[in-house]
Amino acid sequence: MTGRIKILVVDDELIVRESLIGWLRKSGYEVAGAEGGRQALSILAEKDYDLVFLDFKMPEMSGIEVLEQIKANYPQTMVVLITAYGSIQTAVEAMKLGAHDYLMKPFEPEDLVLLVEKLLNQKKILDENLLLREQVQTKIRCEDLIGASKCMHQLFGLIEEVARAESPILIRGETGTGKELVAKAIHSRSQRCYGPFIPINCGAFTETLLEGELFGHETGAFTGAVRAKKGRLEMAHEGTLFLDEIGEIPLKMQVDLLRVLEQRTLHRIGGNQEIPVDFRLICATHRDLLREIERGNFRQDFYYRLNVIEIEVPPLRERDEDVPVLAQHFAERFRRETNKPILGIQQPALDLLSSYDWPGNVRELENAIERAVVLAKGRYLTRDDFAFLFKATPAQGIPQSLKENEKQHIDRILKHCKGNITKAANVLEISRITLHSKIKKYGLQPSMK
Amino acid sequence: MSKKTREDTGQQPPSPGSDPSPAGRDAAASPPGLPRPLDDSKVTDERPPRSIFHLGLIEMGRIGEFAVRVVAAHVQTLIGIPVDILDPVEIPEEAFQHHRQQYDAGLVIKHLNERVNLPQSRILGIVAADLCSPILTYVYGEAEIGGKVAVVSTHRLSQNEDGSPTARERYYERLAKVALHEVAHTFSLYHCDDPQCLMHFSPKVVHLDHITLAFCDRCEFMIRENVLQLYRRPPVH
Numbered sequence: 162m163t164g165r166i167k168i169l170v171v172d173d174e175l176i177v178r179e180s181l182i183g184w185l186r187k188s189g190y191e192v193a194g195a196e197g198g199r200q201a202l203s204i205l206a207e208k209d210y211d212l213v214f215l216d217f218k219m220p221e222m223s224g225i226e227v228l229e230q231i232k233a234n235y236p237q238t239m240v241v242l243i244t245a246y247g248s249i250q251t252a253v254e255a256m257k258l259g260a261h262d263y264l265m266k267p268f269e270p271e272d273l274v275l276l277v278e279k280l281l282n283q284k285k286i287l288d289e290n291l292l293l294r295e296q297v298q299t300k301i302r303c304e305d306l307i308g309a310s311k312c313m314h315q316l317f318g319l320i321e322e323v324a325r326a327e328s329p330i331l332i333r334g335e336t337g338t339g340k341e342l343v344a345k346a347i348h349s350r351s352q353r354c355y356g357p358f359i360p361i362n363c364g365a366f367t368e369t370l371l372e373g374e375l376f377g378h379e380t381g382a383f384t385g386a387v388r389a390k391k392g393r394l395e396m397a398h399e400g401t402l403f404l405d406e407i408g409e410i411p412l413k414m415q416v417d418l419l420r421v422l423e424q425r426t427l428h429r430i431g432g433n434q435e436i437p438v439d440f441r442l443i444c445a446t447h448r449d450l451l452r453e454i455e456r457g458n459f460r461q462d463f464y465y466r467l468n469v470i471e472i473e474v475p476p477l478r479e480r481d482e483d484v485p486v487l488a489q490h491f492a493e494r495f496r497r498e499t500n501k502p503i504l505g506i507q508q509p510a511l512d513l514l515s516s517y518d519w520p521g522n523v524r525e526l527e528n529a530i531e532r533a534v535v536l537a538k539g540r541y542l543t544r545d546d547f548a549f550l551f552k553a554t555p556a557q558g559i560p561q562s563l564k565e566n567e568k569q570h571i572d573r574i575l576k577h578c579k580g581n582i583t584k585a586a587n588v589l590e591i592s593r594i595t596l597h598s599k600i601k602k603y604g605l606q607p608s609m610k
Numbered sequence: 611m612s613k614k615t616r617e618d619t620g621q622q623p624p625s626p627g628s629d630p631s632p633a634g635r636d637a638a639a640s641p642p643g644l645p646r647p648l649d650d651s652k653v654t655d656e657r658p659p660r661s662i663f664h665l666g667l668i669e670m671g672r673i674g675e676f677a678v679r680v681v682a683a684h685v686q687t688l689i690g691i692p693v694d695i696l697d698p699v700e701i702p703e704e705a706f707q708h709h710r711q712q713y714d715a716g717l718v719i720k721h722l723n724e725r726v727n728l729p730q731s732r733i734l735g736i737v738a739a740d741l742c743s744p745i746l747t748y749v750y751g752e753a754e755i756g757g758k759v760a761v762v763s764t765h766r767l768s769q770n771e772d773g774s775p776t777a778r779e780r781y782y783e784r785l786a787k788v789a790l791h792e793v794a795h796t797f798s799l800y801h802c803d804d805p806q807c808l809m810h811f812s813p814k815v816v817h818l819d820h821i822t823l824a825f826c827d828r829c830e831f832m833i834r835e836n837v838l839q840l841y842r843r844p845p846v847h
Contacts, residue, residue, distance in 0.1 A: 174744075176744045177744045180743050183754075184743070184745065184746070187755055187801055188801040189800040189801060266745060267742065267743070267744065267746055267747045268747065269746075269813070270747070270748070270749070270811075270813035270814075271813035271814055
């Protein structure tokens with residue numbers, strides 16, 4: 162429940178509606194009224210309400226029908242059914258369908274005040290629960306940020322140090338090194354840990370979508386904007402905003418973001434209202450932003466605004482002593498998730514994993530362990546369970562000659578083309594005669610399947 | 611409707627000790643800290659009449675003069691607006707709800723708004739009858755937020771929760787609290803979370819007895835600001 166508490170009164174009797182609205186307004190709530198079910202549902206579609214007072218008997222749609230719609234589409238909204246024709250049966254029916262309480266018109270003043278207080282307290286607790294659940298999940302995910310290497314110990318120390326500050330942070334590192342985990346760890350150790358952690362991958366949206374996602378929009382701002390929507394910047398109020406792949410943000414939006422960072426206010430798309438925002442900014446990128454500035458793809462002023470503190474997350478190949486620790490950690494996690502009786506990873510398998518380059522970093526290791534756990538036959542993960550790492554990319558295994566490489570490549574293309582020489586020659590961009598001579602030279606058997 | 615002040619009616623000020631309320635003071639005097647309302651003798655065509663800055667207090671049914679003066683004195687002191695005690699009127703019969711045997715407070719307000727043409731910027735009706743609203747089984751009072759008219763009922767204030775009669779002092783105190791609460795609503799004050807504040811919602815007399823006869827600091831500030839607004843921008847009639 163953020164800001165003023167919003168209550169909707171749905172009753173076809175004008176005098177009752179106005180009377181209840183008047184009383185609720187005197188208590189400082191933001192109140193709207195609807196004369197029927199359809200109007201109520203269209204009001205709810207535009208704005209979130211904390212509490213709805215819903216008349217049981219209405220001409221076009223009954224209170225029960227409206228209640229079902231509200232519970233299906235707005236489960237966080239609390240509903241109180243009101244009626245002048247009450248009975249125990251209707252009360253029981255309403256409560257079964259998810260109404261939070263039931264009042265008979267006219268109400269005792271004390272009943273009304275106690276009910277509103279009780280429901281709004283419940284709503285507050287529910288909202289707090291949701292927030293805590295999200296925070297717990299954030300903390301659990303932070304467990305994945307583990308490592309025994311010297312560089313990781315330095316990173317942990319740096320996280321503790323910078324978490325207390327409010328300055329913007331730029332996290333640099335290759336794809337899959339765990340930049341978001343570092344951002345979450347900083348958030349969970351900061352003074353804003355009770356606020357939200359709002360991540361967004363800037364590289365995953367087109368320019369128009371990204372703008373809407375970041376700044377939100379008002380109803381009717383563009384075709385399809387049937388309902389006002391908060392942007393990520395607004396959602397991160399009093400918390401931390403994590404902009405992943407910041408190097409992908411278009412230049413125009415860099416200016417818009419810079420303005421928000423300077424003025425600490427924003428306007429939703431299609432809105433005139435200035436909305437104050439207070440968040441800590443953490444950005445991440447795998448790009449060399451200084452080079453991007455030279456190329457004209459990134460604004461220098463924006464870069465200096467973001468890069469007050471820089472954190473470098475090392476790639477996994479530079480901390481191969483962490484591979485066994487991470488591998489055991491992931492194996493344990495996936496054993497729990499899949500409920501498979503895996504007791505651990507054999508030492509030769511760990512040695513094999515440590516010798517691998519991990520171009521996809523920790524994310525690749527995580528995926529490899531998940532695959533191995535899911536397909537494992539024994540109680541321990543063995544070298545054989547990780548053979549796929551080397552089979553999929555033979556060039557990364559034992560070094561081999563150009564001749565051997567050519568032989569394997571032609572063989573793979575022939576198999577792909579099911580032995581069709583013309584097709585294979587086209588793919589390889591050589592003549593059919595040349596392909597025949599190479600098949601003969603390497604002793605290959607074109608498969609006809 | 612004529613304005614009935616103590617001087618107009620030839621009443622003598624009560625002797626010390628016989629009148630515990632501060633209503634003995636000139637009911638139209640300007641409260642301390644506020645601009646003095648315009649003197650009628652200096653009124654020009656451009657200036658609004660003095661009564662436009664006042665609250666008109668109307669007895670509707672038999673309330674008793676002392677109760678009316680208690681309310682006038684408290685409104686003048688705590689709200690900071692001069693009070694004119696007006697001639698009594700009957701409670702409108704169209705507000706009577708036969709099926710509930712009560713008067714609809716909203717309809718009484720509507721009557722005072724539409725039928726009774728008064729120059730005062732605020733009107734407070736005090737009724738002896740039991741009041742209700744379409745959604746509440748009873749109300750001690752009712753007012754429009756930021757509106758002109760408020761109404762209070764004495765009906766339920768003279769008894770305790772257990773049905774025993776209330777001491778007169780307690781009754782007057784309750785009446786003053788309800789009147790101040792409702793008049794403050796006309797100055798755009800909402801219900802207050804402070805359980806001691808006059809603007810805290812009191813569904814029962816036991817709650818009324820629990821709150822103090824004072825506004826909390828925040829409501830006090832709001833009421834002063836909004837009363838000052840009245841002098842800065844007088845209502846147009």
